[in-house]
Every structure is written in C-alpha cells, then in structure tokens.
Amino acid sequence: MKRKTARNWALVLCLIMLVALVPGCNDTKAPAPAAETIKLGFLGAKTVNNANYGIPGEKGMKMAIEEVNAKGGVLGKKLEGIYEDNKGDSREIANIATKYATVDKVSAMIGDPATGLTKIAADIAQKNQVVIFSAGATGTGVVEIGDFVFRNTLLDKFAAPSVVDWMINTKGWKNIAIITSMNNGYSTALTPVFKTAIEEKGGKIVLEESINDKETDFTAQVTKLKQANPQVLVFTGYYTEAALIMLEAQKQGLDIVMVGGDGLYGEDLKKLGGTAVEEKVIFYAGFSADQPSPETDAFIKAYRAKYNEDPDMFSAQYYDAVMIIAKAMEAANSSDPKVFKTELAKLKDYPGVSGNTTFLPDREPLKSPVFLLTVKGDKFPALLEKVPTSAPQQ
C-alpha cells in the first residue's frame, strides 16, 4: 500500500514537470510569420457546452476565409483556418491556445464567444505575442489583459445607455421599474449599468425589485409593480424568468412593456411566454437579419446559399473578425501580430456585417447600431427598431 502511494506521487510529480516543461521550451521563440499561408486559429466549442455559439461561429469564419482567398488572399498569401474544438472547457481552451501559439504559430486566434474562456486564451496569446480577437465576450476585464487582445461585440456598457435613451427620449417612458435576478451574475452586473444610464438620462426609478433564477412565484413582485405603476419595466435577467414575470403580469391584468439585455434572447421566451410577451418584451442585440445594411444583406444571402440556414450574431461576428484582421494586415503590410496589431487598434467605422465597429483608445469596440428585438407572432426574434449607439463620455 505504502509503496503504491509513493509510486503514484512519483507519477504525479513527473506529469507536473512535463506540463511545466512544455510552455517553457517554446516561450523563447516568438511565432514567426509562416512562409506559405497566414494561419488563423478558431476558438470555440463545437460539442458539449456553448456549441450553439461555436458552430455558427466556425461557419462564419470559414466563409470569410474562403471569400478572402477567392480574392487573392492577404499580402499575396492564402489564409488558412485551423479549427479545434475546445468543448467550452477551460483546460481544453488553454491547451488549444498554447498549441495555436507555439506549434501552429498562428497570426491570430479568433474567439472564444464566452468571456471566461476568452480570458484564459487571452493570457496565453498575450504572453506569446499573438493577436486574439474575441467574437462574443461581453464581460469585463478582457481587453485589459494586454495590447494583443481585441474583441468585436456589442458591449452592455454602450448598448444599455442607448436603449435607455430610446426609452426616455423616443418613447417618453420616464417612470421605470427595475427587476434584478440576485443569483444571476449577468443580471447583477447589468442592473447598475441600466441604473446609471437611467439617472444620467433623466429617468426616474419608481420601484426596484429582485427575484432569483429558477423561482416561479412572482405574484408579490407583480402586485407591487402594479401599485407603483411604472411606464416600463427593465428586467436584467434571462428569458425564462422574463416570460414567467410577463405571464404573471398578464394574469393580474398589468399591461406593461419589459426591456432587457441579450439575456432575454432565447427561443423559450416565445415558447413559455406566448401572448404575454408578444411585442411586449424588447431586448437588444448586436445583430439582426431583418432590414439589413447592404453589407449584411450580401452576407446573409451568401450564408444562406452556403449553409441553407440563417446566420446569427456569432457567425456574423466571426466573419467580421477575419475581415477586420485581413484589412489590418494589408494596411500594416505584415502578418506579424507584433506589427499589425497597431493597425488593428486604429479601426474606425468599419462597416461590418455585424454592424459598424470602431475601436476606442482602450481597444474596446463601439458597435452601432443597437438592434431592438421582440417577438412578433411566430417570428422570433423580430426586429422592432434600430437605435444608434450613444457615444460614451470619455
């Protein structure tokens, strides 16, 4: 027994040493630009967790690379995509990012759609001086990791104020109630963003309530809501609870519009909510296939022809990521991340298929417009309105 334990410990030690060695040997060599092709690494899940973000992302990225290559590639070289499946797992993504940076020597990694996973890969990319371009991470502390880290997605801190502006100045809804889901990190982070914007734009918060995810009894909150009589309800949580709150409101005879973030973006909103949510729940997102710009229209048609389905936000953002990187490489006349990252940071008013993108001085993306989506009959999501993104106060 004792001997066995000792042997196990020895094994574990050997493994630790091996793991420690792997990145160690490669750290010294910066990824040299490949001679034949310019490699781009895909970060995203194709199976297990978050695959519904990764699969369309991969399709968008593949399509962009094909289009660039059909036009002669970048700097006379072809683009080459490498598509590993990180399964939405933090260890997998660390291995894959290390492989991209040190074995494949990619110029840039594109992804991951999730904030937490992007941060893990960004640490590795920054250390190895490879550009990482997330097409979906909305959380905080991403671009702060370093100057090789970029992202291209609608951030709550820009979208929420734009939507609040629309509520107060376009719709005239000044008396606002706000509900937070206390055991939902997304919701507790989004509520202060909305509250600050409401105060800045001259709205009045008449009632603040809280719920918890996975609760089903919202009778007391809705009765209070009815009493407070706000013109609009801001709910910062997810679609399931949104649908249940609206059903309860319908039951108590309260006719109110609910506004929220892309946490409300889920098919179940319509399935659960039915008539209670129809044109009454409005949420924002960075992409809509309705009323497209000419660029988006061409993208949607090509995507439908190729994959026989509609593109979503992730396919559009991965597509844009490839195009933006290709553009920066051309401008910098180099596919070396250390060189073209400076051009990348200068991006201004890029008319992408997922909206207009500008990188601010801190490399945060300012995307416009914000799409307000809702449920209309059988259509989900249906575009309600496009609102311009309010420029942030610097």
Add this chain to the structure above:
Amino acid sequence: MLWQQLLNGLTLGSTYALIALGYTMVYGIVQLINFAHGEIYMVGAFVGLFLVITWDVNLGIAMVGAMAVCMVLGVLVERIAYRPLRGKSSRLSPLISALGASIFLSTLMALIAGVNTRRYPAVVDLSSYSLGPIQVSSMQVVILLVSAGLMIGLQFLVRRTRIGKAMRACSQDLDAAALMGINVNRVISYTFAIGSALAAAGGVMVGVYYNAVWPYMGTMAGLKAFAAAVLGGIGSIPGAMLGGLTLGIMEIMGVAYISSSFKDAIAFGILILVLILRPQGILGEKKNKKV
C-alpha cells in the same frame, strides 16, 4: 394591495401545504424525512403535462392521472429505497437513501424531458376577475378549492376510516401497532401513496398556475414544504396545513412590505424564531422522552 398580497400568499401557501402533508404523514409514522417527496411532486407536474399534451385532457383528468401515477411511484420508492433498510440499520441510512432517490428521480426526468422549463398549454381559462380591489384568477380559485377539498378529505380518511385508525395507531407506536395485528408495511405503503397523491395534485396545479415545469422544481419546493411541516409541527396533519399557509403568506408579505432580496431569509428567519420559542412547532405535541 394588502388583500391582493394575502391572496397571493394563500395560493402559494396552499401548494406548500399539499406537499408538506406528505412529509409530515411519513414522518409521523416512520420518523423518516422523505427527501424524495419534492421529486414526487415534480413527477406529478410532468405526468399532468404529458397527459395534457398527448391526449388533450382537461385539468381534472390530468390531476387524477398524475395522482394515480405518483401513488404507484411513491409506493415503489418506499419499497425499493426505504423498506430494505428499515429496522436493520441506523436511522441515518434511510435518510441517505432518500437523498439518493431524490437525485435519481430529478436526473431521470432531466434525461427524459430535458432541462428546459416547459409550460402547460392552456387547460384552464387563465383570465382573472376583479373582486373589489383585488384580481382573482380562475386558477387561484381552483388551487384554493382543490387544496381545501383534499385536506378535508385527508382529515376524513385519517379520523373516520379503518386505515386512518391504523395510521394513527402506527404513528403512536409502530411496534405496539404490529403486536395488535396491524399490517404495518401495508399502512406505510398507504401513507406513501396518499402523501404522493397530494404532492402530485400540487405539482399539476403549480405547473398550470405558474406556467413552469422543470426537472429540478422539486428540490426548492420540497425544502420549503419541509420547512412548513416543521413550522407547523412535524407529524401533525393540521400543523402541516397551517405551516404551509403561514410560510406562503410570510414569504409574500416579506416581499411586499420588507424587501424582495430577503424573501427566503425572512421566511426561514421566522421559521428559526418559531422553533427557538416553540421547538415542537405551532401544533406539534411536546413529547416527553422516556428514559
């Protein structure tokens, strides 16, 4: 607003009471906290949903169907998970077995039905009526009436029938009851069947009322109902009813007049207070331990 909130609380409380009855009946007889009870309630909600979707039955038939299926399920859980351990091992083993049964049932349902929240198709007219200052929905009326009816029925069963007499005898002393010729195992099976049927009725009504059915709905509801049973005095049937109603009203009033962030904290805080001041619960009997 006070009356509206009171009605909200009564409705929520009746559903807690229906589940709490199952806990208290089982505890009264075998001194076991049946942690799988919340899952029986969940299965009841799903069976009702299945009946409504597949055969388009009305609410009454869905409820009866769910009660029948859950009766069998409750008896099966007792046969498989608890009976083999009874009397042969420490009091702790059936408790662990109960937790296992609870996890098994919710996971099994997640596998069968998926983890997404589902809603009942419109089985009852969900419209509401103005009654002075308050809005009463038809489902609230159904919940209050059916719960009251089931609870009265249960009282009748326990007080006036032979099996009820046997149950009361078993709850006083299991061994003595067995010596008097009562088939204890049969009585226990009956107890599980009745408790499970009540929970199933609650599950179907909650599913319709709140429009939400999902595989893990039993865990929190079970916990609340257990708290309600303890509050009322575990082992006491009127206690479970009173405990359920009290807990439901406290929760709603906590949200209405104090703060919705502290909803559960208020409810459970009062529970702790009651237990400190009156450890046997509101209607529980003080038992003098024989040495």
